[in-house]
Amino acid sequence: xxxxxxxxxxxxxxxxxxxxxxxxxxxxxxxxxxxxxxxxxxxxxxxxxxxxxxxxxxxxxxxxxxxxxxxxxxxxxxxxxxxxxxxxxxxxxxxxxxxxxxxxxxxxxxxxxxxxxxxxxxxxxxxxxxxxxxxxxxxxxxxxxxxxxxxxxxxxxxxxxxxxxxxxxxxxxxxxxxxxxxxxxxxxxxxxxxxxxxxxx
Amino acid sequence: xxxxxxxxxxxxxxxxxxxxxxxxxxxxxxxxxxxxxxxxxxxxxxxxxxxxxxxxxxxxxxxxxxxxxxxxxxxxxxxxxxxxxxxxxxxxxxxxxxxxxxxxxxxxxxxxxxxxxxxxxxxxxxxxxxxxxxxxxxxxxxxxxxxxxxxxxxxxxxxxxxxxxxxxxxxxxxxxxxxxxxxxxxxxxxxxxxxxxxxxx
DNA sequence: TAATTTTAGTTAACAGTGTTAACAAAAGTA
DNA sequence: TACTTTTGTTAACACTGTTAACTAAAATTA
Numbered sequence: 538x539x540x541x542x543x544x545x546x547x548x549x550x551x552x553x554x555x556x557x558x559x560x561x562x563x564x565x566x567x568x569x570x571x572x573x574x575x576x577x578x579x580x581x582x583x584x585x586x587x588x589x590x591x592x593x594x595x596x597x598x599x600x601x602x603x604x605x606x607x608x609x610x611x612x613x614x615x616x617x618x619x620x621x622x623x624x625x626x627x628x629x630x631x632x633x634x635x636x637x638x639x640x641x642x643x644x645x646x647x648x649x650x651x652x653x654x655x656x657x658x659x660x661x662x663x664x665x666x667x668x669x670x671x672x673x674x675x676x677x678x679x680x681x682x683x684x685x686x687x688x689x690x691x692x693x694x695x696x697x698x699x700x701x702x703x704x705x706x707x708x709x710x711x712x713x714x715x716x717x718x719x720x721x722x723x724x725x726x727x728x729x730x731x732x733x734x735x736x737x738x
Numbered sequence: 739x740x741x742x743x744x745x746x747x748x749x750x751x752x753x754x755x756x757x758x759x760x761x762x763x764x765x766x767x768x769x770x771x772x773x774x775x776x777x778x779x780x781x782x783x784x785x786x787x788x789x790x791x792x793x794x795x796x797x798x799x800x801x802x803x804x805x806x807x808x809x810x811x812x813x814x815x816x817x818x819x820x821x822x823x824x825x826x827x828x829x830x831x832x833x834x835x836x837x838x839x840x841x842x843x844x845x846x847x848x849x850x851x852x853x854x855x856x857x858x859x860x861x862x863x864x865x866x867x868x869x870x871x872x873x874x875x876x877x878x879x880x881x882x883x884x885x886x887x888x889x890x891x892x893x894x895x896x897x898x899x900x901x902x903x904x905x906x907x908x909x910x911x912x913x914x915x916x917x918x919x920x921x922x923x924x925x926x927x928x929x930x931x932x933x934x935x936x937x938x939x
Numbered sequence: 940t941a942a943t944t945t946t947a948g949t950t951a952a953c954a955g956t957g958t959t960a961a962c963a964a965a966a967g968t969a
Numbered sequence: 970t971a972c973t974t975t976t977g978t979t980a981a982c983a984c985t986g987t988t989a990a991c992t993a994a995a996a997t998t999a
Contacts, residue, residue, distance in 0.1 A: 544975090573957065583978050585959075594957065649911065650851070689923075695908065696928045703904020707896065710850065722890075727897045730935040731928075745946095774986060784949050786988075795986065 552590045554580050559597055563643050568598075568651055598647060599662075605644035606664035612637050613671050623679035624732050630675065631701055631728040635721065638705040646709070649702060672698060676735075683736045693735055700727050753791045755781050760798055764844050769799075769851075799848060800863075806845035807865035813838050814872050824880035825933045831876065832902055832929040836922065839906040847910070850903060873899060877936070884937045894936060901928050 558579035562571050573594060577584045591597050616629040638645040648665075673694045680688045704724055759780035763772050774795060778785045792798050817830040839846040849866075874895045881889045905925055 572955085574955085584957090585979095586977060588958075589976080649907070692924055692927055695924045696905075696931075699904035699908045699924070699928065700901055701904065702908055703900035703902065704897075706850075706907065707900045707903055723893050723896050723900070726893055726935075727900065727932075730897075730931055733935070734931040773984085775984085785986090786950095787948060789987075790947080 548590070551586075555587055555590055556597070556600060560601070563601075568643065568647060598651065601644065602648055603662060603664045605641065605648045606662060606668045608641065608644065609634070609637050609648075610664065610668040610671055613668065617671065617675060623675055623682055624736050626675050627679060627697070627732055627735075628728060630672070631697075631724060632721070634701045635705060635724050638709070642709070645705065649706065669694070669698070679732075679735055688735070697731060700731055749791070752787075756788055756791055757798070757801060761802070764802075769844065769848060802845065803849055804863060804865045806842065806849045807863060807869045809842065809845065810835070810838050810849075811865065811869040811872055814869065818872070818876060824876055824883055825937050827876050828880060828898065828933055828936075829929055831873070832898075832925060833922070835902045836906060836925050839910070843910070846906065850907065870895070870899070880933075880936055889936070898932060901932055 555576060558576045559571060562575050562579065573584055573587055576597075577587060591600075612633045613630045616633040617626045620626045620629055673690065676694045676697060677690045680686060680690050680693065701724075704727060708720055708723075756777055759777045760772060763776050763780065772795075774785055774788055777798075778788060792801075813834045814831045817834040818827045821827045821830055874891065877895045877898060878891045881887060881891050881894065902925075905928060909921055909924075
């Protein structure tokens, strides 16, 4: 019975082509411009077929949100493995986070801008939990090898992520499309302060 | 010639009533739900009259963005004046910033979320420059009374604002409508680290 | 006061958006 | 071949921001 398998495969390909067309649209004109109709146009099908593969537009966005968090998690893990000292890992991960945000601006804006509007949804995105898990683990390792091993790791993780997201989003708001390398000084400044307070205290 | 004056007054009142109706709509159903039609309905006029007072919907949003930055600036100035030490001022302002964000969630989300999409616009909002000016001045005062008076104040201002915005927006994303007072620990943690690095170095 | 101009406000439409019900055509099964 | 299921289409609904064309009222001028 290869027919059923072929159908599943075709369905998967169809789904992928929808996402591909959507992503192309996003890359050329941004999230705000993405519409079901444009996707339907691009794949040369009528509008309702898209609803056979995705419950609604939000489901399509959710797919990209997951993809984004997965990519970010991968990027963090990769640089983390280049270091053994937790503090060095945190610093490298901070730079990787920054680089990801500006190299994949579209992903980042969806992940932390348009997406995640509802409250319960946050914990439903496994990919996000995965990413934050990497951060939390590293924070815990840093605390474990510090003088005060009783430091609240969750508080520190929250601080770490907040600093990173704050730096990125303020930079994204102020200047669009400027890959100002000098701005990494700000990242370096903020993150080294954080790491100091984590390792010294 | 009181007629012309009365007309100007009426026009101003009309404009105010549009903003009032819009704000009511935002308070009840959020920014996403705001529409020109609903405003027109609320003030019991037809749709095009709104375009006699505002160029487009964005202009209405811009009005609230300005209002928001003005309110934030006021809040910062008020708490700043309760202290003389720049470091104490920065700490108090951080708390005021946090409080403003969650007491005026609608304003904050517009100011840093929907609004300011274009690049040039940032410097066109005088109210925003005013607010950041207050922050920058205080940072400069803190640096002036520190050991290293050569510290880059603009870098430190950027870091300060980024930490605040990061904390607020991460908190806003994760939990909607939870006034968790424990979360102020994170603010305290991050901001005291920043102030330390500002005054000690 | 009467005629004219200016202003204020309306209706109706255009060009979009997400979403879905009703139907036709193709594909698979008996 | 006849029947059932899947697949895809057309057409519509209920919205959105925005604007052109028109009418009624107000203010100005002769």
